[in-house]
Amino acid sequence: MARAAAVDKRRQILDAASRVFARTGFHACRVSDIADEAGVAYGLVYHYFKSKDEVLNQLFTERWSLLLAAIDEVDRKEITARAKLDACAGFIIDSYRHDPELMKVIVVEVTRAANSFGRTHLPEIRRAYDSIAKIVGDGQQKGEFRADVDPEFASMWFYGAIEQLLSGWVFELIPQADDDFDRARAMVVETICGGLEPR
Amino acid sequence: MARAAAVDKRRQILDAASRVFARTGFHACRVSDIADEAGVAYGLVYHYFKSKDEVLNQLFTERWSLLLAAIDEVDRKEITARAKLDACAGFIIDSYRHDPELMKVIVVEVTRAANSFGRTHLPEIRRAYDSIAKIVGDGQQKGEFRADVDPEFASMWFYGAIEQLLSGWVFELIPQADDDFDRARAMVVETICGGLEPR
DNA sequence: ATCCCGATTGACTGGTCAGTCAACCGCCGG
């Protein structure tokens, strides 16, 4: 019971932090905001986490490892490179659809923060790029994609295009009705894979 | 003379700020770091700028208005949509090549910072997306691009792909020898325009 | 009933830093 309650409180704090970071930004918010949002005392945050930074690290690592696992799993399937990239795009976009606040935090505070947290998590972030590059490279081997494009670069703009879509939704620059997510996924994959395939 | 010296000092502070923000990040650096880097007294920063924020705003606005002007000028030319997008990509990449620190600051601290400065400058950022969307839309009108892709979305991933390239260079994830810049530009334009053109 | 120990509380502290301000400098015009 004590054990289960502790797990709950920890989760409660993480979820609250996700909302607060999304709303106010990591730097602009206070630890007391997180505690208030979670409905717990200030000090309890420090019972479960070493520091404010560690709360964000935890949020990032949790979700990013799911992403890495998903990409690797996709890569193991016997499907075309285009289908693999479509599945990757789908996973990322669905992550946003499922929990926009958490994805906003991850993108804004970590993935796109070249200073601060981006630096810290560079290896994990890079692993995602590498996995996508591998998918592109394998596609080239099989003749599905043209060979005169560097897979390393292609993975950057494939990922960049998707992340920019998320940003567009976060900033409310592009529509996010329920079917816009799937349409956007289909269009971006169609365009980039179309450009990567031999004419 | 006094006038000229004042302009120099202001510039000196802006340039120093660009270097310091790039190195340390806007939030992590102190105003005294900027003053030290510029070789002026702490208080002088506040003689020329209302606040630390205003220094960053100034850096951003200066460069971003150049970008907006460049895109508009490109759009006015009588060339294909693909050539226009190529010129836009070229301008952004050359901006980075010419002054990587400033572009790093603009991308990391403003463009990609959905909270804080991103919010503040949303209208100007949006104008760039809109201009690119217009180029894509016009290309569709002329039959150069397929019509079944939303220009608004296409501009997001075109810009996103390029910005991710910049990020890759900032993070030192992809090579940045002198000819990598032009190769990257050519590849990304070839891929995305290739995907946008009718098969 | 009593003890124990992990969970929980929130007041407090120490350090940091943006922004202020009063004094100083040196050029220029009279």
Place this chain on the structure above:
DNA sequence: CCGGCGGTTGACTGACCAGTCAATCGGGAT
């Protein structure tokens, strides 16, 4: 030679906030 004024200086202050810690709570074991 002097007075004024924009440019320049840097010590200081006030606010803010991450992280600490001593005290309290409460439930399970004996």
